[in-house]
Amino acid sequence: MRATALPPDERRSAIVGATLPLLVEHGDRVTTRQIADAAGVAEGTIFRVFDDKDAVITAVVEAACDPAPLEAALGAIDLDQDLETVLEAAVAILQERVVNIWRLLSSVGTRFHEHARRPMTDSDALTALFDRYRAALAVSPAQAARLLRALTLSLTHPMLAGEPMAPRELVQFFLHGVARPSPASTAIAATTKASRC
Numbered sequence: 001m002r003a004t005a006l007p008p009d010e011r012r013s014a015i016v017g018a019t020l021p022l023l024v025e026h027g028d029r030v031t032t033r034q035i036a037d038a039a040g041v042a043e044g045t046i047f048r049v050f051d052d053k054d055a056v057i058t059a060v061v062e063a064a065c066d067p068a069p070l071e072a073a074l075g076a077i078d079l080d081q082d083l084e085t086v087l088e089a090a091v092a093i094l095q096e097r098v099v100n101i102w103r104l105l106s107s108v109g110t111r112f113h114e115h116a117r118r119p120m121t122d123s124d125a126l127t128a129l130f131d132r133y134r135a136a137l138a139v140s141p142a143q144a145a146r147l148l149r150a151l152t153l154s155l156t157h158p159m160l161a162g163e164p165m166a167p168r169e170l171v172q173f174f175l176h177g178v179a180r181p182s183p184a185s186t187a188i189a190a191t192t193k194a195s196r197c
Contacts, residue, residue: 008048011041011045011048012050012059014039015039015046015056016060018035018039019056019057022034022035022038023104024107026107027107027108027109028053028108032046032047032053032056035053054112058115060104061104061105061108061113064101064104065116065118067121070093070097070125071124072125073093075125075128077090077129083175084171087171087175088168090148091148094148094152094153098152098164101116102159122142122145126148127145130142130144130145130148151170156170
C-alpha cells in the first residue's frame with residue numbers, strides 16, 4: 001500500500017528517514033527501488049523531490065549530522081536529578097550520535113564524507129544542562145560542555161576507542177579523573193556526606 005500524498009518537504013523527510021537504515025545495511029549500493037519500498041512510495045516519487053540517488057544519500061548524511069535532534073534530546077533530560085545521573089543520560093545521547101554517524105559514514109562512499117564535515121559548535125542544550133549545576137563546577141558551563149563532548153567522542157568513536165566506555169564509567173572519569181582519591185580527600189568526603197544526614 002502506497003503512502004498518502006504529502007507536501008514535497010514532508011515527502012523528502014520521509015524518504016530520508018526510510019533511507020538511513022538502508023544505507024547502514026547496504027551502503028551506497030542501495031537501490032532506488034529499495035528506497036521506494038522502504039518509504040512506501042513509487043520509485044518515480046523519489047525523483048520528484050531528489051535529482052538522483054546521490055542526492056538522497058547526501059540528504060541522509062546531512063540530516064544525520066544536523067545538531068537539532070541532538071539539542072532536542074539533551075534539552076529533554078530531566079534536570080531534577082543529581083549531576084552524575086543527568087550526565088549519564090547526556091553521555092548516552094552523545095554516544096548514540098557518535099556511533100550512528102560513524103556507522104553511516106562507514107557505509108557510504110568517501111565521496112559523501114565532505115557533507116558531514118562541519119565545525120563542532122557549542123551545544124546550547126548541554127551548556128544549559130551544566131548551567132543548572134554551576135555551583136558544582138570548577139569551570140564555566142560552556143567549558144564543561146566542550147570537555148564532556150570531547151571526552152565522549154574520544155572514548156566512544158570506534159576508530160579511537162574500540163569498545164565505547166559505558167556512560168557511568170565515562171561520567172566518573174570526567175568528574176574525578178584518573179587519580180585515586182587520597183586518604184585525606186576520602187575522609188573529607190565521608191565527613192561531608194555524614195554531615196548531610
